[in-house]
Amino acid sequence: MPHARLSPRQYLILGLVSLCAPLGDTCLSRGMTGLPDITLAHPATLIAAVFTPWIGAGIALLIGFFASYLTALSWADLTFVLPATAFGNVIVALLARFWLHEPISLERWAGIVLITVGVGFVARGPSLTERPAVQSPIAEPVAIGKEQA
Amino acid sequence: MTIPYPAPQPGFWASAAMIAAIILASTAGEVLTAAAMKSIGDLDEIRAHSGLKGAIRAVLTCPLFFAGVSFLALAFFALLFALNHLNLSLVAPASASLTLVTNAIAGKIFLKENVDRRRWTSAVLVCIGVYLLAH
Numbered sequence: 001m002p003h004a005r006l007s008p009r010q011y012l013i014l015g016l017v018s019l020c021a022p023l024g025d026t027c028l029s030r031g032m033t034g035l036p037d038i039t040l041a042h043p044a045t046l047i048a049a050v051f052t053p054w055i056g057a058g059i060a061l062l063i064g065f066f067a068s069y070l071t072a073l074s075w076a077d078l079t080f081v082l083p084a085t086a087f088g089n090v091i092v093a094l095l096a097r098f099w100l101h102e103p104i105s106l107e108r109w110a111g112i113v114l115i116t117v118g119v120g121f122v123a124r125g126p127s128l129t130e131r132p133a134v135q136s137p138i139a140e141p142v143a144i145g146k147e148q149a
Numbered sequence: 150m151t152i153p154y155p156a157p158q159p160g161f162w163a164s165a166a167m168i169a170a171i172i173l174a175s176t177a178g179e180v181l182t183a184a185a186m187k188s189i190g191d192l193d194e195i196r197a198h199s200g201l202k203g204a205i206r207a208v209l210t211c212p213l214f215f216a217g218v219s220f221l222a223l224a225f226f227a228l229l230f231a232l233n234h235l236n237l238s239l240v241a242p243a244s245a246s247l248t249l250v251t252n253a254i255a256g257k258i259f260l261k262e263n264v265d266r267r268r269w270t271s272a273v274l275v276c277i278g279v280y281l282l283a284h
Contacts, residue, residue: 111281
């Protein structure tokens, strides 16, 4: 069913898309940097890495991202979902600033403002392209059959 | 892990080709995945009628979905290849931001989405924003 306006549940799905991808990447990065060097000579260590807490959490978050992303694409346009979920970049930058106390340059603040404005811009519009109602492919032969009769 | 010696950076056209390969594969993957999900229908409704298993089955039995995932995997390997030759500070912002614009064009052409002035403006704003944020 087309939804020109989103329900709170659908906003929640978009929020999950925005959050899960950057958090998943961060978990993978945190997990991989905490491991000893992995070489092609010992590929088993890479498989073992999957079962460490940070990598496992990262994979779970990325699975959550993909499931939410597919769900969002089933009721919203691609050109709506991609800009709307770009807010995840802003979340990561803000986490880096206020949680990890990393410095943010003026350019990055400008980027945060532009993404926020862009997301606000697209979120105020319709999420799905309205299309004319398509006739059921089953109904057509019946109608033709009636005409011929 | 051994720290690689600083390799010479590829020329402009080679760098552009590597970034273009990521953008093209990524755009094809996103568009095919979006087309697959539109052909399947609202997953929330499918899950309400057929449960989670029914929703997963609907996705996994759609050939377009696998075509999309294949292109997304190709984009991932193109990214790895590019990162082997180019700096992350160039590849990540360039590919992430330009993909937004190519997706808007592809969405309009192939998915017949109504990419109005609002969406174009948003795509361009987010594109510049991602570039500034990642640069």
